[in-house]
Amino acid sequence: MSDAPLAPGSVIGILGGGQLGRMLATAGAALGFDVHIYDPEPDCPASRVAARSYCAPWDDAGAVANFANRCDAITYEFENVPVETVAIAAAAAPLRPGAKSLELTQDRFIEKHFINQQGVKTVPFAQVDDIDGLEAAIEDIGLPALLKTRRFGYDGKGQAWIRTEADARSAWEAIGQQPAILEGAAAFRRELSVVAARSLSGEVRAYPLAENVHGDGILKTTTAPAPGIDRTTQDRALAIARALGDGLGHVGVFAVELFDLGGGELIVNEIAPRVHNTGHWTMDGCGCDQFEQHMRAVAGWPLGDPSAHSACVMTNLIGHDADAWPELAADPQARLHLYGKRTTRDGRKMGHVNRLSPL
Amino acid sequence: MSDAPLAPGSVIGILGGGQLGRMLATAGAALGFDVHIYDPEPDCPASRVAARSYCAPWDDAGAVANFANRCDAITYEFENVPVETVAIAAAAAPLRPGAKSLELTQDRFIEKHFINQQGVKTVPFAQVDDIDGLEAAIEDIGLPALLKTRRFGYDGKGQAWIRTEADARSAWEAIGQQPAILEGAAAFRRELSVVAARSLSGEVRAYPLAENVHGDGILKTTTAPAPGIDRTTQDRALAIARALGDGLGHVGVFAVELFDLGGGELIVNEIAPRVHNTGHWTMDGCGCDQFEQHMRAVAGWPLGDPSAHSACVMTNLIGHDADAWPELAADPQARLHLYGKRTTRDGRKMGHVNRLSPL
Known part of the structure; x- marks a missing residue:
């Protein structure tokens, strides 16, 4: 695939048609691009400002390929697009950002590890896979601490504060006993x-x-x-x-x-x-x-x-x-x-x- | 029809889907409206940023009514929409600007007369219906003067300068011997x-x-x-x-x-x-x-x-x-x-x- 800049009139596809896709679509149109939207939700916000929109489930490989084949480049509006969907799209047209940006940010543990690897500081954190692991992590990081699911959290969902050791089990249940990370509290201003x-x-x-x-x-x-x-x-x-x-x-x-x-x-x-x-x-x-x-x-x-x-x-x-x-x-x-x-x-x-x- | 402000989610229809319709459509979307476009041209620029677009001739009364019936208000992107089309649209939903704005500006003679009636100055002008009328107008207004068709002129089309009396016939032919006005030249800075x-x-x-x-x-x-x-x-x-x-x-x-x-x-x-x-x-x-x-x-x-x-x-x-x-x-x-x-x-x-x- 070429790295040449896309000429006006090219098609940019967006995976996801919420408000971010909507504002991206009108910005793309102002630069002369045609914007196509893929979203499982019928009548999604971005579909109403797009040159074309596709409504099908994320796991409909044929629909994703059909969408992607008409695009000159593809992007996404949110990070929880399934990796399999992204792989199908990326086979048809340049995916920007690339799959690596998704893979490293869809999982909080992998993400924080990556950030530290780049020499950038985070709060202390530990992987939690079960209640014993949570207790070990509390020992390691101290309290208060924040328990978060590794995946699919947004807008404060999938999170529970642990202030005393007695909170551990209820927090673990509150987040659905899923793979998680425990984060130390930052004394931020x-x-x-x-x-x-x-x-x-x-x-x-x-x-x-x-x-x-x-x-x-x-x-x-x-x-x-x-x-x-x-x-x-x-x-x-x-x-x-x-x-x-x-x-x-x-x-x-x-x-x-x-x-x-x-x-x-x-x-x-x-x-x-x-x-x-x-x-x-x-x-x-x-x-x-x-x-x-x-x-x-x-x-x-x-x-x-x-x-x-x-x-x-x-x-x-x-x-x-x-x-x-x-x-x-x-x-x-x-x-x-x-x-x-x-x-x-x-x-x-x-x-x-x-x-x-x-x- | 009510004068209440339209709530977000209402449908605003635009007669005409060129660049002005396109920029209006994205501006309407930013305020939460659905924008529908009517234009005889397939794949017109505004159709690619609209919630819905209708492609049919201006004189297809059924298509215009079908479009207009789905709109909560209707506007137009250019002043040469046929008055009959506008009348059909206006029967179904509030037309803003109203038909009067079109009627008074589609014809240069009527327009200039209207402007003067409001107490606002223009260059001197005279109605021209035939070559004799043109010669009388030249007598009246003086030269140089600009001959313009009364209707459907834009971007300098349908205009011819008359610098000497000998130019009169060629100017009249150049604009297609249509109903016209002769305008005096303004010594503007x-x-x-x-x-x-x-x-x-x-x-x-x-x-x-x-x-x-x-x-x-x-x-x-x-x-x-x-x-x-x-x-x-x-x-x-x-x-x-x-x-x-x-x-x-x-x-x-x-x-x-x-x-x-x-x-x-x-x-x-x-x-x-x-x-x-x-x-x-x-x-x-x-x-x-x-x-x-x-x-x-x-x-x-x-x-x-x-x-x-x-x-x-x-x-x-x-x-x-x-x-x-x-x-x-x-x-x-x-x-x-x-x-x-x-x-x-x-x-x-x-x-x-x-x-x-x-x-």
């Missing part, structure tokens, strides 16, 4: 993230560091650029992103969630090998947002300029938060983005609002 | 435009005045905000936009092309009752661009903030200009927008580039 992109030629560029506030395990707000970040800390974040992006051989946008321990010390919480909710502020704060940046990388184009023209506070609209659309539409400071989801459910991300101020 | 929007409630808001340069009758560049505009001139442009928008009972974005005669004196060249090429700079220069602004108005939402965060020079990519996409993609100053047109032809608008600078 705040949560940051760096959203970066790596091009096909290996260039890495990062947006300004963002500060994130979660509630109930779900991102509530992002403030960007994060207040009080000096040049050294921003450079350190870029160096971390570069080490991890290079290690993955990643092509496209990825996000690194960081704990700010104070004094400019950053450790990595996790990597998302895709566009990320903590990068949604770039849609209004930067000329080239994370969705365009990702499509540029996937197309083999040079990266765009990740600098910000405005400061931004992004607020997620979760569940019935989005019912306030009449007030948000009337607020001249609010840049409203809605995802076209048909059904509102508690905890479901329905849209977001960006509020700008001068840098 | 430059061409400006004001892109404005009028909401369902009658509020009018305008983007900063833009300066436009044409070549061969086609827009080449827009510079915005136009250099050297004082507050009084910007206010005068807003007052002109308000008078014309109110007179049309317009709902949505419209553009007023102006001649700057110097000393802050502005006269109107023409009105485009739709989003306009001279507003493409707002995609990168403003938080709320003209496409979002139009969809807000069509949905009955309050208007967004039309202020600019950056200055911008917009350059159209006409015909094979767009072949330079590899260089443009690599230029960190260039915000590239491509329209997904399958075939490059001389004179065809293929995309545009916005280059930003601090205000």
